[in-house]
Amino acid sequence: MHIRSADGALTLTREALGVQLPSSTGKIVVFVHGLCMNEEGWMPALDHAHETDSESCDFGTSLGSDEGFCSVYLRYNTGRHVSENGHELASQMKALVAAWPVPIESLVIVAHSMGGLVARSAVHCGRKGRHAWCKSLDAMVFLGTPHLGAPLERGGHWIDLLLGATPYAAPLAKLGKVRSNGINDLRHGSVTDDDWSSSAASSSVGTEHATLPLPTRVRCYAIAATMKASATRGVGWLGDGLVPVSSALGEDKNGIRSLNFVPEHRAILEDCNHMELLTSPAAYTILRRFLAQ
Numbered sequence: 001m002h003i004r005s006a007d008g009a010l011t012l013t014r015e016a017l018g019v020q021l022p023s024s025t026g027k028i029v030v031f032v033h034g035l036c037m038n039e040e041g042w043m044p045a046l047d048h049a050h051e052t053d054s055e056s057c058d059f060g061t062s063l064g065s066d067e068g069f070c071s072v073y074l075r076y077n078t079g080r081h082v083s084e085n086g087h088e089l090a091s092q093m094k095a096l097v098a099a100w101p102v103p104i105e106s107l108v109i110v111a112h113s114m115g116g117l118v119a120r121s122a123v124h125c126g127r128k129g130r131h132a133w134c135k136s137l138d139a140m141v142f143l144g145t146p147h148l149g150a151p152l153e154r155g156g157h158w159i160d161l162l163l164g165a166t167p168y169a170a171p172l173a174k175l176g177k178v179r180s181n182g183i184n185d186l187r188h189g190s191v192t193d194d195d196w197s198s199s200a201a202s203s204s205v206g207t208e209h210a211t212l213p214l215p216t217r218v219r220c221y222a223i224a225a226t227m228k229a230s231a232t233r234g235v236g237w238l239g240d241g242l243v244p245v246s247s248a249l250g251e252d253k254n255g256i257r258s259l260n261f262v263p264e265h266r267a268i269l270e271d272c273n274h275m276e277l278l279t280s281p282a283a284y285t286i287l288r289r290f291l292a293q
Contacts, residue, residue, distance in 0.1 A: 001076040001088045003030070003096055004039055006060065010072065012095040021070060026105035029069040030093070031060060032076075034113025034144075035182065039073035041112070044279045056279040059110065059287065066288060069108070072096070078114055082185040083193045086121025090131060093122060097133035107136040108291060112278055113243070114182065116145025121191045123215045139219040141287055143277045146243045147222075147250040147259055149189040189247070211257045214250075221265045221290040223283055224248035225272040240274040265290065 002009050010020055017024065031042050044056035060071030074092070076085050097104060111119040119140060126134045185195070191212045214220045225240035225248070239245045246252070249266050250259030267286045269277070277283050 001074070001085065001092060003092050004073045004075055006039075006043065006071070006073070009075075010096075012092070012099045014099045014101055017099050018101040021072075021101070024070045024101055025068050026102050027067070027069045027108075028096075028100065028104060028106070029060070029063055029071050029108045029110055030096075031071060031073045032089075032109060032111040032115030032119050033074065033078075034111075034115045035078045037078070037112075038075050041275075041278050042073060055281060057281040057284045058279070059284055062284055063288070063291075067291065074115070076118065078182045081181045081193075082114065082117045082190055083121050083125075083195065084181075085118045086191070087125050089118055089122035090125040090129065093126065093133045094131045097136055104136050106138045107133065108138055109140045110143070110287065111140070111145060112143045113145060113274065114185075116140075116142035116147070117185070117189060117191050120212060120215075123218070124192065124212055127215070134215075137215070137218050139221065139291060140215070141221045141223065141290055142248070143223050143283065143287075144225055144240050144243045144248050144274050145222070146247045147189050148247040148252060148257055150243050150247060211259075214259050214261070219265070219290075219293065220259075220261060221267075222249050222259075222261050223267050223269060223277065223286055225269045225274065225277050225283075227271065227273050240272065240277065242274040264293075 003012065004010055005021060007020075010017060031039065033039055033041050042060055043058055045058070060069075060073070063069040064071060074089065076089070078085075097107065109119045119142075123134060123137065123140075184190075224243070224245045226245060227239075227241055239248060245268060249268075250257075250261055252258040267290075269280065269282055269286065272280055272282070
C-alpha cells in the first residue's frame with residue numbers, strides 16, 4: 001500500500017513532499033479506489049478499464065481548480081481483508097499528515113466501493129490509536145460503498161442476474177467464486193478485525209456483524225446510483241449494478257445496522273452504474289456541493 005500523486009508514489013517526509021507536491025495547499029483530498037482497481041480509475045485520461053468520453057470528469061483535477069484541493073491517491077491490494085487495509089491506511093494517513101509541507105486546513109477522504117469500507121476501518125483504527133490525523137479529518141464522501149454488504153459475493157442466482165444486467169460485472173462475478181478475503185468482506189460490509197475473525201469461526205451465511213457507526217465530528221456523505229429502470233423492475237432493483245441503493249446509503253430495513261446519514265448528506269444518481277460513479281460529471285457536482293456545505 002502507498003499514497004501517490006497523479007505522477008507516482010509519494011515519499012512521506014516533509015522535505016520530499018515539498019519537492020513532489022510543489023503546489024500543495026492546506027486542503028487535502030485522499031481518493032481511495034474500490035475492488036480490483038487502482039488510482040487510475042479516478043483519472044479518465046489514464047483509465048483503460050472502460051471507455052472514456054467527453055462527459056467524463058477527473059475529480060482530483062477538478063477539485064484542485066474549483067476548490068483549491070491538493071489530490072493524492074491510495075493504491076492498495078483489494079484482495080486483503082478490509083480491516084487489514086484499514087490498519088495500514090491509518091498508518092499511511094498518520095505519516096502523510098505529519099509530513100504535509102504546509103499547515104492543514106481541511107482533510108477529506110473520497111472513497112469508491114470497497115474503498116469506503118477501508119476508509120471507515122482506517123478512521124476506526126486511527127481513533128483507537130489516537131492518531132493526530134483523525135483530528136484533521138473534516139469530511140468523508142462515499143461513492144457506491146456497500147456499507148451493508150453487496151450481493152456479488154453471495155453467488156447463486158444473484159451472480160446470474162448481475163451478469164445478465166451488467167456485462168462489466170462479469171470479471172468481478174468470477175472473482176466472487178474465488179472468495180478472496182477482500183471479496184468475502186463485501187458480503188456483509190465487514191470493517192473490523194472482529195467481523196471476519198468471528199465469521200471465519202462460523203459457517204452460518206446469515207451471521208450478522210456488529211455495526212461500526214459513522215465517525216463523530218466528521219461530515220459523512222453517501223452517493224448511491226441506480227441503473228436505468230427496466231420494464232419489469234423498479235429503478236432501485238440492482239442499484240448501480242453491484243451495490244443496492246439501500247446498502248450504499250447505509251439503510252437497513254430493520255434499522256439494526258443503519259448508519260443514519262443525515263438526510264441532506266445523501267444523494268441518488270439515476271441512470272448511472274457502479275463504474276461510472278468514478279468519473280460522472282453529475283456525481284462530481286454532488287461531491288462539490290457536499291464539500292462546500
